[in-house]
Amino acid sequence: MSSARFHYTGNDDTVRCDTCGLEVSGWTLEMKPFAIHTKHNPACTFICFMLPTERTNELSAMSFTPACSISNDGEELCKSQNAEIIHDKNLLNRFDEVETLKQIRKRTYSDWPHRTSPSSEQMIEAGFFNCNVGDRAICLYCNLICQQWTPHTDDPYQIHKIISPKCPYIITKLRCDRLASSNDRYLSQRNFELDATAHHKEYVALKIRYVSFATWPNKNLPAVDDLVRAEFFYTGSKTVVTCFYCNGSLQNWRANDNSTIEHVRWFPHCAYARQLCGVELYRKIKESKQRREEHENYQKFIVLLEVNDVDVNNESVSISDNDLLARIVDAYLDLPISQSLLGRNFKLSIIRHCWKDQLLSKYNDFASDSDLLMACIILQKQAEYISGKGENIIVPSEHMKMLRKKQQAGPVPKDQTDSGSPLDDCA
Numbered sequence: 001m002s003s004a005r006f007h008y009t010g011n012d013d014t015v016r017c018d019t020c021g022l023e024v025s026g027w028t029l030e031m032k033p034f035a036i037h038t039k040h041n042p043a044c045t046f047i048c049f050m051l052p053t054e055r056t057n058e059l060s061a062m063s064f065t066p067a068c069s070i071s072n073d074g075e076e077l078c079k080s081q082n083a084e085i086i087h088d089k090n091l092l093n094r095f096d097e098v099e100t101l102k103q104i105r106k107r108t109y110s111d112w113p114h115r116t117s118p119s120s121e122q123m124i125e126a127g128f129f130n131c132n133v134g135d136r137a138i139c140l141y142c143n144l145i146c147q148q149w150t151p152h153t154d155d156p157y158q159i160h161k162i163i164s165p166k167c168p169y170i171i172t173k174l175r176c177d178r179l180a181s182s183n184d185r186y187l188s189q190r191n192f193e194l195d196a197t198a199h200h201k202e203y204v205a206l207k208i209r210y211v212s213f214a215t216w217p218n219k220n221l222p223a224v225d226d227l228v229r230a231e232f233f234y235t236g237s238k239t240v241v242t243c244f245y246c247n248g249s250l251q252n253w254r255a256n257d258n259s260t261i262e263h264v265r266w267f268p269h270c271a272y273a274r275q276l277c278g279v280e281l282y283r284k285i286k287e288s289k290q291r292r293e294e295h296e297n298y299q300k301f302i303v304l305l306e307v308n309d310v311d312v313n314n315e316s317v318s319i320s321d322n323d324l325l326a327r328i329v330d331a332y333l334d335l336p337i338s339q340s341l342l343g344r345n346f347k348l349s350i351i352r353h354c355w356k357d358q359l360l361s362k363y364n365d366f367a368s369d370s371d372l373l374m375a376c377i378i379l380q381k382q383a384e385y386i387s388g389k390g391e392n393i394i395v396p397s398e399h400m401k402m403l404r405k406k407q408q409a410g411p412v413p414k415d416q417t418d419s420g421s422p423l424d425d426c427a
Contacts, residue, residue: 121283148396163396248263260276338351
């Protein structure tokens with residue numbers, strides 16, 4: 001029930017979703033809570049981002065991506081191991097983020113204020129979405145809202161796990177971690193599994209990629225050795241090379257181009273490229289790309305101002321100009337996606353606020369319609385769960401200090417530890 005966002009009302013067998021208010025009763029053994037929730041209220045925001053539905057433009061095209069790899073080779077496992085993995089796989093299938101959501105969560109951290117710790121990578125891995133309000137972050141699966149993170153002290157994943165242990169994201173991740181750590185064969189075969197999922201398996205071997213560069217025009221171009229070690233093979237067409245794993249292609253090379261850096265810069269989600277360059281270099285490449293994108297977005301915004309007959313040379317004109325900003329936001333509110341969100345019971349003030357924040361911080365519109373949808377959900381969740389109640393915003397260091405004091409004071413009855421929590425809807 002909890003994984004479908006239902007909690008018991010205390011009345012017969014009636015359960016309720018706090019997100020959309022749906023109440024269901026008359027349960028039988030054959031009824032599946034998540035399917036029932038989806039059937040009776042597919043517009044529930046929890047359902048919208050938990051499943052790739054036909055009612056969401058981009059999410060409808062996506063399929064579930066396993067949260068972690070699980071061996072399907074049951075014949076080679078002992079019966080007890082096989083039974084455990086099957087059980088865990090069923091659990092994971094009830095909570096799998098679509099890949100689109102994972103990428104959207106990453107994009108919410110483009111302006112994350114903490115450079116080192118807690119880093120955006122730590123926050124993303126811990127399941128938090130950035131709220132774009134200082135360092136406030138929210139988990140959309142359990143509604144935990146945290147801010148005022150202490151650098152080099154607070155571990156987002158541990159904080160999430162301790163404060164909200166019933167969160168579907170945390171439960172799934174813990175199960176994944178346990179399976180991965182107990183499955184030595186999975187760990188030892190990671191590179192083999194990457195090779196098995198490569199787009200061009202015939203070019204996995206280094207020497208085969210070398211052979212493909214037999215006709216490579218060497219003049220004023222990167223060395224073949226560098227290109228091969230950056231996972232590329234030569235297509236035989238002009239200066240076009242392709243990554244054997246992610247299928248990303250690059251051309252128009254210059255002699256001083258770094259093959260690995262260009263690979264990561266243009267295809268940051270390539271697992272092989274990321275592993276090749278290492279964590280620190282990967283972070284620097286991402287930051288450099290982000291600065292370039294921000295500059296390009298600003299230039300696009302200047303063009304937008306000119307289209308609106310605004311004198312860009314007037315020093316008094318800026319995006320913070322209320323009249324100008326209102327005109328631009330109004331134009332975005334006329335877009336089909338904005339109108340669609342209004343039809344899905346998002347308040348106009350929520351949609352307007354999201355467009356305004358996006359323009360003020362990014363000088364550009366959202367990367368996709370799904371990014372706007374998530375921004376609206378994030379803002380709406382904050383409005384619902386904070387609603388003037390400052391205690392529903394957790395300051396990690398203070399909350400952990402309070403928990404330590406409780407532990408030192410001795411055990412507390414379960415009914416007391418469960419009460420007063422802002423996360424009751426996860427129970």
